[in-house]
Amino acid sequence: MSAAAPTPEDGTEGISGLDRRIAGCRACPRLVDWREEVARTKRASFADWTYWGRPVPGFGPADARLLIVGLAPAAHGGNRTGRMFTGDRSGDVLYRALHDVGLASQPTSLRAGDGLRLYGVRVTAPVHCAPPANRPTPEERDTCRPWLVQELRLLRPTLRAAVILGAFGWQAALPAFAEAGWTVPRPRPAFAHGARSRLEGDDGSGLELFGCFHVSQRNTFTGKLTPAMLREVLRAAASAAGLPHHEQ
Numbered sequence: 001m002s003a004a005a006p007t008p009e010d011g012t013e014g015i016s017g018l019d020r021r022i023a024g025c026r027a028c029p030r031l032v033d034w035r036e037e038v039a040r041t042k043r044a045s046f047a048d049w050t051y052w053g054r055p056v057p058g059f060g061p062a063d064a065r066l067l068i069v070g071l072a073p074a075a076h077g078g079n080r081t082g083r084m085f086t087g088d089r090s091g092d093v094l095y096r097a098l099h100d101v102g103l104a105s106q107p108t109s110l111r112a113g114d115g116l117r118l119y120g121v122r123v124t125a126p127v128h129c130a131p132p133a134n135r136p137t138p139e140e141r142d143t144c145r146p147w148l149v150q151e152l153r154l155l156r157p158t159l160r161a162a163v164i165l166g167a168f169g170w171q172a173a174l175p176a177f178a179e180a181g182w183t184v185p186r187p188r189p190a191f192a193h194g195a196r197s198r199l200e201g202d203d204g205s206g207l208e209l210f211g212c213f214h215v216s217q218r219n220t221f222t223g224k225l226t227p228a229m230l231r232e233v234l235r236a237a238a239s240a241a242g243l244p245h246h247e248q
């Protein structure tokens with residue numbers, strides 16, 4: 001048992017405290033080995049980088065109204081830069097779209113400290129460590145879920161919408177939303193691009209959930225997910241969250 005396995009929050013830490021605890025987690029032996037091996041061996045084109053090689057926390061303000069949930073960090077993206085969707089092709093697509101609709105300060109996300117700011121949006125993942133072949137096991141997904149539940153609880157006062165990128169994220173996120181206090185409809189809504197479902201909160205606050213194909217190269221290179229499709233989902237989610245954004 002790792003000393004840094006996910007544990008319930010004590011109610012006093014904010015998002016930054018949670019992010020620090022996530023970054024120290026070593027609960028999944030296979031993922032700890034992989035993320036650290038990738039950080040040691042590196043990709044030749046990033047040989048001069050000191051890889052992050054640790055769990056990658058969520059990125060964005062603590063009072064976000066819109067949450068974007070991916071799958072897991074990329075070995076040479078988030079696992080290198082230490083920031084979600086930063087330094088890889090998936091992130092290029094996501095942050096360009098966020099900038100296009102007025103939710104990000106710049107269209108690129110190259111490294112932590114590059115000045116990128118998100119406006120009312122936070123980006124996270126149900127698995128915080130880079131997995132081999134981008135495929136976490138169900139056990140790893142379940143082991144990491146308490147981190148997402150804690151993040152959702154902290155965001156809850158302001159969170160009004162979420163975009164889930166891909167079926168894996170959808171399957172992983174719905175139980176986390178339920179644990180964090182929202183009511184997930186029965187039967188559970190199925191993932192689809194363009195799927196939309198409302199989760200009721202036990203304090204009267206609702207949350208609009210949006211399904212979107214993942215911004216993986218497999219989807220964006222083949223045209224399964226186009227920039228226009230992604231912008232359309234982001235605009236709908238921003239509207240549901242009450243965030244100002246560009247309509248065109």
Ligand code: SF4
Binds near residue numbers: 127
């Ligand atoms: S995937 Fe999650 S639970 Fe597993 S080691 Fe990484 S941060 Fe910890």
